[in-house]
Amino acid sequence: MITLYCTRNTPPFLRAEWVRDLRGLWAAEECGTPYRIHWLDASKSEQREAAYKSVNPFGTVPAMTDGAFKLFESAAIVNYICDGAGQHIPAPRTQERALYDQWCFAALNTVEPPVFQLMITVLNKDAAWAKERAPVLREQANARLAALDQMLGGRAFLLDAFSGADxxxxxxxxxxxxxxxxGAHANVVAYHQRLKARPAYARALAAQAGGKNASLEAQ
Amino acid sequence: MITLYCTRNTPPFLRAEWVRDLRGLWAAEECGTPYRIHWLDASKSEQREAAYKSVNPFGTVPAMTDGAFKLFESAAIVNYICDGAGQHIPAPRTQERALYDQWCFAALNTVEPPVFQLMITVLNKDAAWAKERAPVLREQANARLAALDQMLGGRAFLLDAFSGADxxxxxxxxxxxxxxxxGAHANVVAYHQRLKARPAYARALAAQAGGKNASLEAQ
Known part of the structure; x- marks a missing residue:
């Protein structure tokens, strides 16, 4: 069984749905892949301690183990789970798989950078740098969302069917x-709502909230 | 034959080795994959025009076509080229492939964000926000490089052999x-020098400089 490393006792400003460990949990719930959670106590900065850094030297969350095999990077974990289940991921070496890769990288390297940096400015809204930088980041984020909106059009998902890229x-x-x-991008809003309405998303959020398997791993 | 979309006539402050079209060119040169270049004139902002947005609606560089097939995101293009050539990429659905994915996403989503944002502050070094923000970004970048340095150790490449992740x-x-x-991270310095010394890297830089295939596609 795979073990997903997730944080609990995160600081109050940090919304649960922002923590990237949600990605692995969500993929596992979509695929019906059994998993246990190894909790890292964020209030004790356990994600920065040597024990966790032996799994993921970057100290970022999440990481995953499958027996002796260690893996970090949320997107690699999503791919591993979907590939292992043979679900929600196109067959290797097909054009559809290339498009899956395209959307995974677009999510993390084209949409996330301006959107995430903008969130950081909101969290630091009283800082001078944040006030000065936010308008530029908002414009960048808006342009990326406009392009995403156009590509989504009336599509339900990024590929023909729901996938790990979603x-x-x-x-x-x-x-x-x-x-x-x-809100200025109706297709993006509808797409986001459609994703958040999935039962597996709700189960992942519940698991992340500590309701599931928390007793399986001692702290 | 694949077509790689690259920019020329980029503004002087933009170093050639910063432009992400180098990634696809480098992968193609490593794999011996024939390609032509479709040049986008950056001085005319052609990457923002409708013709290019029909290939990549985000307007980011690079994109790729293979006949009627269109693909964007540099990392997806690297995967496509390596998978197509059966070189510099582990077999699908193996632990080694998961580690390849891990390193591709680590490059673009863990190392690139602080390093790239720090570069932006250098390009805007007279702006108040840049002066205020740079020390934090430098600390983040340094921590990521320290972890990379540790993981590299005496290894030549991220995986056992050179790959698209490199x-x-x-x-x-x-x-x-x-x-x-x-410079504070000797293994990273040696690794970077090792990569830049590869003949395929030099050929990619030369191609990007406009020396190759520039006449194959009309502007």
Whole structure:
């Protein structure tokens, strides 16, 4: 059984749906992949301690183990889970798989950067740098969302069917705290709502909230 | 034959090795994959025009076509080229492939964000926000490089052999303009030098400089 490393006791400003461990949980719930959670106590900064750094030297969350095999990077974990289940991911070496890769990287390297940095400015809204930088980041984020909106059109998902790429893009869209920013893009709003309405998303959020398997791993 | 969309006539402040079209060119040169270049004239902002947005609605560079098939996101293009050539990428659905994915996403989503944002502050060094923000970003970048340094140790490449993940990480390290920042991490410096010494890297830079295939596609 795989073990997903997730944080609990995160600081109050940090919304649960912002923490990237949600990505692996969501993929596992979509695929019906059994998992246990190894909790890292964020209030004790356990994600920065040597024990966790032996799993993920970057100290970022999440990481995953499968027996002796260690893996970090949320998107690699999503791919591993979907590939292992043979679900929600196109067959290797097909054009559809290339498009899946495209959307995974677009979520994390084209949409996330301006959207995440904008969230950081909101969290630091009294800082001079944040006030000066926010308008530029908002414009960048808006342009990326406009392009995403156009590509989504009336599509339900990024590919023809729901996939791991939607897990990543859906969680990235969670970083948007400005309702007017996302609200200007009707297809993106509908897409995000469609993803958040999935039962597996609700189960992942519940698991992340500590309701599931928390007793399986001692702290 | 694949077509790679690259920019020329980029503004003087933009170093050639910073432009992400280098990633696809480098992968193609490593794999011996024939390609033509479709040049986008950056001085005319052609990457923002409708013709290019029909290939990549985000307007980011690079994109790729293979006949009627269109693909954007540099990392997806690197995967497509390596998968197509059966070179520099582990077999699908193996632990080694999961580690390849891990390193591709680590390059673009863990190392690139602080390193790239730090570069932006250097380009805006007279702005108040840049002066205020740079120390935090430098600390984040330094922590990520320290972890990378530890993981590299005496290894030549991220995986046991050179792979597309090294193309991505190598280009990301190009964003570091502060010699002291990278200089503090000897394994990272040696790794970066090792990558830049590859003949395929030199050929990619030369191609990007407009020396190759420029006449194959009319503007």
């Amino acid at each position: 897990v990543l893009m859906g969680q990235v869209l969670n970083f948007i705290v400005d309702a007017a920013l996302i | 193309v991505l990480m190598g280009q990301v390290l190009n964003f570091i303009v502060d010699a002291a920042l990278i």
